[in-house]
Amino acid sequence: MQHPPESVSIALPDGRSYDILIGTCLFDAAATWQGLPRAAAAVIVTNETIAPLYLERLKRQLAPHYERVDVVLLPDGEEHKNQDSLNAIVDHLLGQACDRKTVLFALGGGVIGDMTGFAAAIYMRGVPFVQVPTTLLAQVDSSVGGKTAINHPLGKNMVGAFYQPVRVVADLDTLDTLPRRELSAGLAEIIKYGPIADPAFLEWLEANIDALLARDKAALAYAVKRSCEIKADVVGQDEREQGLRAILNFGHTFGHAIETGLGYGEWLHGEAVGCGMVMASDLSVRLGLMPAEFLPRMKRLIERAGLPVVGPKLGIARYLELMQVDKKAEGGAIRFVVIEGLGKAGMRPAPDELVAAVIEAHTA
Amino acid sequence: MQHPPESVSIALPDGRSYDILIGTCLFDAAATWQGLPRAAAAVIVTNETIAPLYLERLKRQLAPHYERVDVVLLPDGEEHKNQDSLNAIVDHLLGQACDRKTVLFALGGGVIGDMTGFAAAIYMRGVPFVQVPTTLLAQVDSSVGGKTAINHPLGKNMVGAFYQPVRVVADLDTLDTLPRRELSAGLAEIIKYGPIADPAFLEWLEANIDALLARDKAALAYAVKRSCEIKADVVGQDEREQGLRAILNFGHTFGHAIETGLGYGEWLHGEAVGCGMVMASDLSVRLGLMPAEFLPRMKRLIERAGLPVVGPKLGIARYLELMQVDKKAEGGAIRFVVIEGLGKAGMRPAPDELVAAVIEAHTA
Incomplete structure (x- = not known):
């Protein structure tokens, strides 16, 4: 059953704000992806578990909005929430000469969201990013607060930034595939x-x-x-x-x-x-x-x-x-x-x- | 000749502000270092060229304010404004179990300032830092704007953050040793x-x-x-x-x-x-x-x-x-x-x- 999407507007201290869209069938609704910052390139960061489930659908929705939709595919798991994965994102962005308007999309759970958000925070001192959380934890936890980070051998989330997304898309249908x-x-x-x-x-x-x-x-x-x-x-x-x-x-x-x-x-x-x-x-x-x-x-x-x-x-x-x-x-x-x-x-x-x-x- | 210090107050969009102290004999004036955020540890980041000139003087001034004053000594030069140097700072902070109140001091030119500021921006998602610029370029350029960064093999300043110091101490006497x-x-x-x-x-x-x-x-x-x-x-x-x-x-x-x-x-x-x-x-x-x-x-x-x-x-x-x-x-x-x-x-x-x-x- 389809429910009309709920929307929570999050006001930020600097006067900006962003919306959290919460509902079913959000992925395939064109309206979900409209009104984002304009850019030549979108880069979707996701992992090997999530990609087969949602990547093509997201690419299809973003294609009309960007000249290029790239993908950075990372291994799944908290053990990969580290400097190597962060480097993989940054190296891709620089390797493809992505400019500072490039929009990053974090497609996955909290690990993907934290790393992508941190990469967005530090690439050229900040590019816009969209959270597309596919776990219940990420939908409630990564949607608000702007916490991004990677782990360090000496501790979890020890390196990171407070950095806010431009939108959060919490499609509840993604929870159907959640263990x-x-x-x-x-x-x-x-x-x-x-x-x-x-x-x-x-x-x-x-x-x-x-x-x-x-x-x-x-x-x-x-x-x-x-x-x-x-x-x-x-x-x-x-x-x-x-x-x-x-x-x-x-x-x-x-x-x-x-x-x-x-x-x-x-x-x-x-x-x-x-x-x-x-x-x-x-x-x-x-x-x-x-x-x-x-x-x-x-x-x-x-x-x-x-x-x-x-x-x-x-x-x-x-x-x-x-x-x-x-x-x-x-x-x-x-x-x-x-x-x-x-x-x-x-x-x-x-x-x-x-x-x-x-x-x-x-x-x- | 000693001049009374000038002070420029920088207002930030979130309502906070910080002071840039500009003058002579600032290093050895106790007032220069008063009123900074309280913490158990201060960590001075500097390089091999600057350390022999000013490190001991800064340590002496900070000693009454912190239980511990650590030093991270980096090699001098733009070629070291990279991930390795950033890691050296972060690894030291974690290795010494520095908490999120730890105050970082960037003692040096623009390279030290940019790296230390970036380390402060990302360590535990942000710790306070003080700029102590010892070059004319850093005194005018790093004092305002909050730009921090490291270089990447594919480009200069490609990874960084906008992050503001809690104070800038521009002692003009340091310019006497500037080439x-x-x-x-x-x-x-x-x-x-x-x-x-x-x-x-x-x-x-x-x-x-x-x-x-x-x-x-x-x-x-x-x-x-x-x-x-x-x-x-x-x-x-x-x-x-x-x-x-x-x-x-x-x-x-x-x-x-x-x-x-x-x-x-x-x-x-x-x-x-x-x-x-x-x-x-x-x-x-x-x-x-x-x-x-x-x-x-x-x-x-x-x-x-x-x-x-x-x-x-x-x-x-x-x-x-x-x-x-x-x-x-x-x-x-x-x-x-x-x-x-x-x-x-x-x-x-x-x-x-x-x-x-x-x-x-x-x-x-």
């Missing part, structure tokens, strides 16, 4: 917006989690739209991540420890965040910020979303060590995003014993 | 501000060019300050180089052709720009935009500044080809910055025959 695990991983980032910002959205999620898992397009459209709206509201108050924006990392400090401790790739990022949210919810309860029933409520929703709620036994010392090196640990003290009331999040340090008890309770 | 050729090269970028924006400044330069070459501190202070003010005015109207800002490239299209044609390093950038301004002045006359006497006037000032006014014989076809690939040649047609009246510049295409005649007239 079930990745669907759940995307739901983790959606679920977090309830406790940190919107109790009504948390209730809506509890009522609609099965529809979301069944890939009901109307439910997905609402969930993606509401997540983008909340994220835009938070980011709009803190574009460069000086303070408030940190609340978007609810569950991420524990989650990063799980990801790093297991080695990247074992758990999906969203899976680690899901389990991390269970831990962070428990920490909020143990700090006396939330009533006891908050923990089972969050745990049940996260579990129903198909996400793990029990973390790996890495040992408490290892967890603490991994969280210590997390880049959010500025100046030494680990600060956790905690829920201070339904719909309200804050940053707090926590005694090691409390953190240890949380880890003990939710690992096996 | 004469580099002093003249810096004057080329100063001279351009007369014809493109300020006839009175052009007259002032004609009256004070000998004092500038004699490194008179009061004259240098005024020249640097006025250049920064004009540049800030132009950039303020066009932060991302969409249009107006291109007038700052007066002389640069011809200049880049000379630089590339000879191979980088033969002529200094400012030398090529000096000669390029002679050509661009002639083109302005031949296009009927300026009276004939404008050409000898500019040529005489540029020559008095110790700059070359006759370009190398690369052949007209080669010049045209080199200018065609210049990144300012968007969409194919070469557009030149021309003077349309004293203090007023514009961008225009020009017939190949006219450009050829200009090149013929000013090469030998």
Whole structure:
């Protein structure tokens, strides 16, 4: 069933703005691709998994708008979110003498979006780019906030830029080909917006989690739209991540420890965040910020979303060590995003014993 | 003789601002280094030529403000303005577990400033940085505009970002150790501000060019300050180089052709720009935009500044080809910055025959 596309307009601090188009059948609608910056060349960056599914359709839509539509095809996977892939994009652009009006299209999930956005940020000090996210995670997470990056051997997302797209096209039909695990991983980032910002959205999620898992397009459209709206509201108050924006990392400090401790790739990022949210919810309860029933409520929703709620036994010392090196640990003290009331999040340090008890309770 | 420091405040589009301090004895004045962002670590990026002259003095001044003052020492020269040097900075920052509050200090000329600024732009998506330019060129050119970049085997400054410093410290005493050729090269970028924006400044330069070459501190202070003010005015109207800002490239299209044609390093950038301004002045006359006497006037000032006014014989076809690939040649047609009246510049295409005649007239 086709739904009329939703559109969220994101206002930027410098007065510009861009639209996030959210809906079905967006790919093949000519209107989706109209009104973008004019240029001689468009360059689609995608990966080997996504290309067979959507590349030809995108090329066909862009052909009337550009003299040339090039493709940079990268290998799939987080392990390729590195300097080599970034170089491949930049080398292509320079090799084809692409000028500074060239429009880049990021066709894929978060890895493609992050790398393409970063390449757009630094090629000739910035060329326009369009996000075409094909995973649920990327549709909610890469659409707002302008975070782009590559990984470094010494850490994830350590090299990057804040750089905004000129448009985001979130075609929900692309979620039909998304593996079930990745669907759940995307739901983790959606679920977090309830406790940190919107109790009504948390209730809506509890009522609609099965529809979301069944890939009901109307439910997905609402969930993606509401997540983008909340994220835009938070980011709009803190574009460069000086303070408030940190609340978007609810569950991420524990989650990063799980990801790093297991080695990247074992758990999906969203899976680690899901389990991390269970831990962070428990920490909020143990700090006396939330009533006891908050923990089972969050745990049940996260579990129903198909996400793990029990973390790996890495040992408490290892967890603490991994969280210590997390880049959010500025100046030494680990600060956790905690829920201070339904719909309200804050940053707090926590005694090691409390953190240890949380880890003990939710690992096996 | 000590002069009280001048200060130019640069307002940024997002509401922030920073100061350019211009004067003598700034290095050893405690006030120069106060009020910078607080952080655990400062990292000074410099090169092997500058380090023996100023590194210890800067370290001594920063020591009271930071727990740790690190140094990244790079080889000197434009040929090292590349990915390897950028990696050296980023690897040091990550290797030392520098957090996102770490303040970078660019101690050196334009190459150090461009690379350090770019590293600051992309490390953890942006850390604060301070420009401490030690060449005249860097004092006028890197202080305003936020252009940072590295070179790529396929082109200069092809990878970079617009990223603003939190302060610029232009200590004119550092110019005492500057080789004469580099002093003249810096004057080329100063001279351009007369014809493109300020006839009175052009007259002032004609009256004070000998004092500038004699490194008179009061004259240098005024020249640097006025250049920064004009540049800030132009950039303020066009932060991302969409249009107006291109007038700052007066002389640069011809200049880049000379630089590339000879191979980088033969002529200094400012030398090529000096000669390029002679050509661009002639083109302005031949296009009927300026009276004939404008050409000898500019040529005489540029020559008095110790700059070359006759370009190398690369052949007209080669010049045209080199200018065609210049990144300012968007969409194919070469557009030149021309003077349309004293203090007023514009961008225009020009017939190949006219450009050829200009090149013929000013090469030998």
